[in-house]
Amino acid sequence: MTSPGQMPNPAMLARQADDGQSAIDAIATAVAGLDEVREMPVAEHVERFEAVHTALTDALSKADHLLSATSAHRS
Numbered sequence: 001m002t003s004p005g006q007m008p009n010p011a012m013l014a015r016q017a018d019d020g021q022s023a024i025d026a027i028a029t030a031v032a033g034l035d036e037v038r039e040m041p042v043a044e045h046v047e048r049f050e051a052v053h054t055a056l057t058d059a060l061s062k063a064d065h066l067l068s069a070t071s072a073h074r075s
Contacts, residue, residue, distance in 0.1 A: 023058070023059040023062045023063065024059075026055050026058070026059060027055055027056060027059050029055075030051060030052040030055035030056065031052065033048060033051065033052065034048065034049075034052060036048075037049075
């Protein structure tokens, strides 16, 4: 899935669960990956920030889907 030292793709993790917990875990993993940015070469920062952005975008999309599904069940 990933090379040694490479951050796992949190976007893939965020798509797995229907209860949203995987999305929450993926966000935590992605944000934790930002802790290492200071030690990384500047050239690698963009890739890391893009991975976090993707994870957050996917998690928000997942949340919208969960809210839509919950609203549909109430009707």
